[in-house]
Amino acid sequence: MDASVIVVGAGPSGLMLAGELRLAGIDVIVLDRLSGRTGESRGIGFTTRTMEVFDQRGLLSRFGDLETGTFAHFGGVPLDLGVLGPGHRAARSVPQSVTETVLENWASELGADIRRGQEFRSLEDHGDSVEIRVRKGSGERVLRCRYLVGCDGGRSSVRKAAGFDFPGTEATTELFLADIRGVELEQRLISERPANGMVMTADLGNGIHRIIVSEHGAPPQRRTEPPAFSEVADAWKRLTGIDISHAEPVWVSAFGDATRQVTEYRRGRVLLAGDSAHVHLPAGGQGMNTSIQDSVNLGWKLAAVLRGTAHASLLDTYHDERHEVGRRLLLNTQAQSLLILGGQEVQPLRSVLAELVQYDQAARHLAAKAGGLDIRYEVGRGTHPLLGMRMPRLELSVAGRDTSSTALLRAGRGVLLDLEDNPHLRGRAAAWDDRVDIVTARAEEVPPASPLDGTGALLLRPDGHIAWIAPGSHHDLPTALERWFGPAR
Template identity: 70%
Template sequence: MDASVVIVGAGPAGLMLAGELRLAGIDVVVLERHRERTGESRGIGLTIGTMEVFDQRGLLRRLGPYETGGMGHFGGLPLDMGVLGSAHEAARTVPQSVTEQALESWAGELGADIRRGHEFLSYRETADGVTVTVRHEDGETRLSARYLVGCDGGRSLVRKAAGFDFPGTAATTEMLLADVRGVDLEPRMTGQQVGGGFVMVAKLAGGIHRIIVGEHGIPPQRRTGPPAFAEVADLWKRLTGGDVSHAEPVWVSAFGNATRQVTEYRRGRVLLAGDSAHVHLPAGGQGMNTSVQDSHNLGWKLAAVLRGDAPGELLDTYHSERHEVGRALLANTRAQSLLVLGGEEAQPLRDVLSELLRYPEVVRHLAARVSGLDIRYDVGGGPSPLLGRRLPHLPVTTADGRRTSSTALLRAGRGVLLDLDDNAVLRRRAQPWRDRVDLVTATPDTLPEGSPLTGTTAVLLRPDGYAAWAAPGSHRTLDSALERWFGPGRHR
């Protein structure tokens, strides 16, 4: 085999997956058709959920200086994200290009083989792997691998080559985007209604402003390339009366509100992650953030199967867990699409939702949904509120006096059994999994009021930070939970 895994696409999903696999010691080749990073930033910012993921892997320092904010939105209606009580706020000024650069440097330092100027053409599945045909400047090459993962975006060639079903709805309207210099504009909330359309303005780093404009009731155009900046400036003037024609365009693009999701995230030895698996209206940067978290879920599972620690059935949980997350993502972005794109007929809906947002429970529900903090996987059931959820950041002191946190304990990409009751019997039961799971005895520094850890004596964390077992409160025994997520124990 040339590699255990071939990943197509060096965007956030592909680079995150490459880093996760290398962290677990799996050899990986990443194929990217572009010779250089484009510098384009389709996504802006990182949600609270992704900030937690990046902190778990020690990636936040790679982003450079960034601003955080406690406000978000749902379809242009403001949300106070502070109600979630997270240790993080969303990063508002991190363009996708910076995220990609940070992930590429991380994956590269871990040993990922990233090949730019290499375009995926086709693949053939064999009994024990796949053979991938690639085009580059010297001709064509064939690579053999155990698995192929498509992270190559909404127009995924891997998805098409593998014959994945991709049902959904086509775009009904179009929005124009321009990143510009040389103009000073006041920020405008996403989807602000003006005249016969809507606008957005966001300040980016380096004196750049992002403008998004859309006109109600205008169908998408058939384009062979990006729109001219003059088209953006004309629409801006028509809707707002302002003039931005003198600005210097850095990047201009158009996008629609098509909504699609593959029916399965895995077909044999081919898997999909990110926009290859789901496309939707870009609302609050959820697409890029969900893509990163797709790979965070897949990486450790694929590594466990490749190392022989766990059976191939573990990969089925990638589909069952992330397909449901993608379905919920499409539902909330379609709802936001009605609010943003609906025009005057949607105003009563905006008014009603604005009234509902006076209730803290409604704000908390929507804030958790758009930030990725509402995810709960089916890990076996039980009354513990921790089960299936990502463990919130928890400062602890270990038995040997070391100050650390649940977040830092996950940096190595391994499972963690966090013993909060100094239970020697519990640790002995977990010994057969010691090569895959770190056994840590620790005491929480403090527990905030209402913490889901209140009364918990131990918790088993998967490498992605989600609780797979807790005591008390799990219907499964520790042994069965360890075997389900980490494979059979190695008894001496």
């Protein structure tokens, strides 16, 4: 084998997956057809959930001082993430190029083998391994791995070569996106729309503005190259009356509102993550964030199967959990597409939705979607409201040292958190201590209204989701340990 895992695509999902696998000691090769990073920045921020994910791996500080805020939107209807409680903030104006640099450095430090200028051509799944053909320059070579993961975007070559079904709807319109410098533009929100289209601006700093422009009735184009900036400038002038043709384009792109999702995230030894598995209108920046979270869900499961501590059926839970997340993502981006791209005929719907978000319950529901905070996995029956949810940050004292539940997940292992110094509980988990950290801790200042009030113990998966909680789970601890971490040692 050339590697246990080969990942095709060095974007955010591929690099995140490589880092997760290396945390678990799995050898991984990342292939990318481009010779270097593009510098393009389709995604420009993080949802609250992605910030939590980065924090649990110690990555958040690598981004420096992040500009954060509680503003979000659903189809252009403003939302305040603060309705979810303190600490729920999103990061703005982080170019995707910066995200890729941080993730590539992290994965490389952990030992990932990242190979650029190597294009995936074909694959053969032999049942116990995957053989792929790769082109580098004018030559080709064959690489073998135990599992292949396609993280190569919406036009995924891996998805096509493996024969995944990719049903959905074709694009109905085309939108332009450009980062430009040399022109001053006032901020325009999606809600501030001209009569015959949609325009938006965002200040990215360093004299760069991002603009998005869509004209009603603009048909989708089958492009093999990015549009000329003159097309973008002309559309901008038609909609706003402002001439930006003298601006310097940093990069220009076109995209549509196609909506598709594969019917399965795994076929044998080939898996998909990120845009390879789902494409949609990039409303609210959810695409990159969901892609990163796909990889965090997959990484520890794939590693456990490769180490032999878990059965290959654990990989089926990757499809079960993330396909449903992707389905709901497509549903909410389709709804937002109607609100964003629709004309005056949609204005009554926008007005009614703006009224509804004045009610706390409706605002919390949509804010949780916008922040990626509404995800609950099926981990077993129980009554506790946090079972299957991601563990909220809890400040802890362990052996007199201050730490947190977030910091305990840095190593990418499972964590059994004993909050009552219960030796019987720890004894029942001892046979899994080669893959689960058993930690006795004291919780610091749990608010009485917190769902963690009265909690005695929690089992955390490596991705931070709660797999068992006491009291509140209807199954016992060994059952949960075996389900997620394999048979006892």
